[in-house]
Amino acid sequence: MSKRTLAILAAIGATTIYALNHTIAKSVMPDHVQPFAFIIFRVAGAALLFWIVSIFGPKEKIEKRDYLRLLVCAVLGMGINMLVFFKGLSLSTPINSSVLVTTTPIIVLILSAILIKERISQRKIFGIAIGLIGALGLILFGSEIRQDAPNIPLGNFFILMNSVFYGSYLITVKPLLAKYHPFTFMKWLFTLGIILCLPFGYREFTEIDFANLPIDAVWSILFVVVGTTFCTYLFNIFALTQLKASTLSAFVYIQPLIGILYATAVGKDNLTILKILAACLVLLGVYLASRKASPNLSGS
Known part of the structure; x- marks a missing residue:
């Protein structure tokens, strides 16, 4: 098997893990683990694993002049980003989450235009508008009566904010x-992430009834720590050694499809006309906003 084929499989594996994460992480919250306590598991577990593999x-050493940027990256990518995502997921549904996180390329494009003055073509502006309409549709009209999703519009808003903070992280982290x-x-x-998230998650972490934690909840926590947080990063790093970044980013289109299929298959969510329409708008928007212009249109 060629390295390129392995890289494609790694990219598919990472996207699949991300897609399953929406339902698996949701299944633990809030009955067994509160969202901020879940973040403590995530950052502490990933930090331990990365310290172990760093031996190889x-x-x-991080240079002193990079300390501030590293701290900002930790605040955006390990602090606020994770906290608002898991809080949003606890309030919303797996399908809404899997759709809304795909707005990240759109958010990155908007932030790039604002922060580093990157030029945006008319096609990309149109794509941004379509994608945001789909996202706003879920936020404003996505209310359902569900015991495991007590405030879907607010949860959807938090998940969208996750994309904003993660997009800011992606721009800030590039030089490092x-x-x-x-x-x-x-x-x-991730070590800084522990320090940043501990004040928010400590109380919820101490409330976990570890003695009566079901085995399926334990497996779900391990999946999020080892799979979603650790393995996906390694898979993507390997994929980038053989694939272009633009090729790797295209796998974002697979995530909501797998996420929706899995959530409905295990009975953790259900499709509605609004969710289908919003997903179509978001994916179309992401496609238009992230697609490279052909040579004869590069000046648009």
Whole structure:
């Protein structure tokens, strides 16, 4: 099997894990673990794993001039981003979550135009508008009566904010990823994540009834820590060694499809006309906003 084929399989694996995560993480909250306590599991577990694998990486130190940027990345990517996503997922539904997270490329495009003055073509502006209409449709009209989703519109808003903070993280982190080995960077990023998230999740973490935690909840927590947080990063790093970043980003279109199929198959969510329409609008918007212009249209 060629390295390129393995890279494609790795990219599909990462996307599949992300898609399953919406339902698996949701199944634990809030009956067994509250959302902020879940983040403590996630950042602490991932930090431990990255410190272990960093033994096999180069011996690097973060330069003092990069401390501030590293802290900002931790706040955006390990702090606020994770906190609002899991809080949003606890209030909303797996399908809404899997659809809304795909707005990240649109958010990155908007932030790039604002922060680094990147030019946006008319086609991309049209794509941004369509995608945001789909997202806003879920936020404003996505109310359902569900015991496991007490405030769907607010949850959807938090999930959209997750895309905003994660998009900001992606722009901020780029210089550091080019400078440091991934193991070096991620072990410090998740370590800072523990410090940032502990004040928010400590009380909820102490409320967990570990003695009576069901085995399926334990497996779900392990899936989120090892799979969603650790393995997906390694899969994507390997995929980037053989695939272009634009090729890898195209796999975002698979995530809501797998997420919706899995959530409905296990009976954790149901499709509605609004969800289908919103998903179509978001995916169309992401496609138009992220698609590269052909050579003869590059000046548009």
